[in-house]
Amino acid sequence: MTASHHILPARHGAAYVLNAGEHALVRNPYGNQVVDTWALALANPEEHSAMEHTRSVNSNIFFDNGQQVVSIHRRPMLTLVEDTSPGRHDTLLCPCSSAIYRELGCTAPHRSCTDNFHEAIGNHGVSLSFTPASLNLFMNVPVAADGSLDRLPPVSRPGDHVLLRAEMDVLLVLSACPQDITPINGADHTPRDIELEIRREGAA
Ligand SMILES: [Zn+2]
Known part of the structure; x- marks a missing residue:
């Protein structure tokens, strides 16, 4: 097995190709940082992770150890195989967007998970006209x-x-959520970096 290490800088996103059987470890070094997460089928990026089907398949509104993220066609995309956190992950709320920051009173441009998603997939030559949950x-x-x-x-x-x-x-898409107006990224309202480890099969 080989492992590559990456930093997802606070307020930014990135996408990584993950082949079937490979793993992504998402570490929260400060504990406070939310990570918006999507998967797109590499063969057809319009087959995206679907929270409505994920909740239905798991019969759960959260996302617990052993549960799967499924696509709009209800095909398994990701499995949560290890979780050292108290296991609270949200499937209900939308990614933050420029519209939300305007509602919150921002008058200047503010980074968002929605923009991070489109930037990150664009760096892999993929574009979608919508933003999946x-x-x-x-x-x-x-x-x-x-x-x-x-x-x-x-x-x-x-x-x-x-x-x-x-x-x-x-294509695994991750965004270190830039939300700094509500306390969703911690009581000090300070988005921070996330650490990633991509584990692939095979020799180094
Ligand atoms: Zn966000």
């Missing part, structure tokens, strides 16, 4: 019995990680 790793969105949601700082701890296994050849 994201799996929001480490994002703490508790749901009350009456259906209301809250947006709280992550409960993950410094150094916590998740390990994702690709179930098909995918």
Whole structure:
């Protein structure tokens, strides 16, 4: 096995080709950082990860160890094979966007997970006219019995990680969420870097 190490800088995104059976370890060095996550089928990028089908297949609104992200065709794309965090990952809320930052009162341009997604896939020669819903790793969105949601700082701890296994050849897209107005990236409202390890089969 070979492993390559990468830094996903705070507020930025990146995409990585992950072939079936390969793994991506996403480490949260400070514990506070949400990572918006997507997968696109390498053979047909319009087959994207689908949170509505993921919730349906897993019968769960969160994303727990052993569960899978599936595509719009309900084909397995990623499996969560290891999770050292308290296991709170959100599948409900949309990736942040320029429209959300305008709603929050920003008058200057603000980086967003939506823009990061399109930038990252563009760097791989892929373009989509829409933004799929994201799996929001480490994002703490508790749901009350009456259906209301809250947006709280992550409960993950410094150094916590998740390990994702690709179930098909995918473009894995990650965004270190730039949200610094709400406390979703921690009470100090400070987005931080994420560490990545891409594990491939074969000799170095
Ligand atoms: Zn975001």
